[in-house]
Amino acid sequence: METVKAFTRLQSAVETQFPQFAGRLRPPAPFTVSWAERPGAEQVLSLWSATSGEPDEGLLGLCAGYRLLGPHESERERAKWVDLMDGSGLDAVANPSWDNSISLDPNAVRAVYFAAGWVPVLRRPLEADYLAVDLVPLSGGRPGQIVTCGRDVEEKIVVAPDLATLLTALSEECTAGNWAAQTVETTKTELPFLLRQGQDLLNACQDRTFPPQ
Template sequence: MNLDAFFATYRGWLQGVAPGVDATLRGPATEAEVDRYEETVGAELPAELRQLWAIHDGEAEAEPSGGTIGGLVFLGVAESLREWADWSSLRDETSDEDMQALRMFSASVPADAIQQEYTAAGWLPILKESMEGNYLGLDLAPGPGGQPGQVINFGRDEDRKAVISRSMSDLLGFIASEAQQGEIVVSSVEPRGLPVLAHRRGRLISVVRRLAESRGPLA
């Protein structure tokens, strides 16, 4: 599913199931903003990430109640860069010994597809678990068995990392399909009256990781 088709399909579903949530999606980011992001992270961005942010620059005022994409917060350019910078600071400020201890339990599924690290500069956060430091995002520095631009899970609680999909388009297409099949539901209503989304089977990050582990990257 291409990105334009995803948003057309998914926004229509939101309007029917979770009225008002789609209104939190922002307009497009500017090319200059995305260029600055690329310069800061020091890596060429995949064309589909540029396209994603050219459609919507993330969402506004999502936390602490959840986010638009299956309950995950869709990070815009500034928010993604802020999260990336926080992890960059952690890498700079953590001793080699402590970083070794943090990476001790890291695992990659499939083996060698993802760097066995606690955190890496090439991991770009795109979807975030509300109020938690856990993400689905793009891996621009994969392990020897991986592909640049693959989508992985990573973050504070994500020692076991998997190749979730080969692209953001594939992941978002899967989420749209889950929504249409009734697997993503309104779990509660936040104080402002907006519905809060969640997957029927628990944390969306865990759901997609388990599926990717059992049957390969989602498409």
């Protein structure tokens, strides 16, 4: 249950630092996924037993400017890649000839555009870029490791060994005062979000400045 403890700690940090965001995450709801028995999947299931993520409307991103995805939104994001996939099941990958993906951890994570075994948990708002739980690691990796992936992420790396480590690092940043409340205007409304001071979260992961080593 380390994942749930880490999530609870992150939720408490957000609500303490930014009371206006208290109670904004959705409660857990029933869901089923085809990959529930895969090694590394249990941490995602634990997270989703505690929350269904951010609401579809009214928020832009509560985790350092990124959206915390629940099961239905995560599965929708994975489904966006189906038409590019070759193979079947979780072994399917999107590896088009025009893609320039490389792996900076070549023994641990695949150098492909997207893999069916990558389960997005944090999403860059309005984009198809993610931090994902990797259920199909290479021999030098571990099931459940956190990886960077998505449309604009050519360099795939291992960010953290598991989801609890990632969530704990986020809660420590929030508690340290490294996030700020912001809003962005749309044609219809203003959407609040929590911005990470300094580098964008994915960029910091790519530079290996987050999580702290």
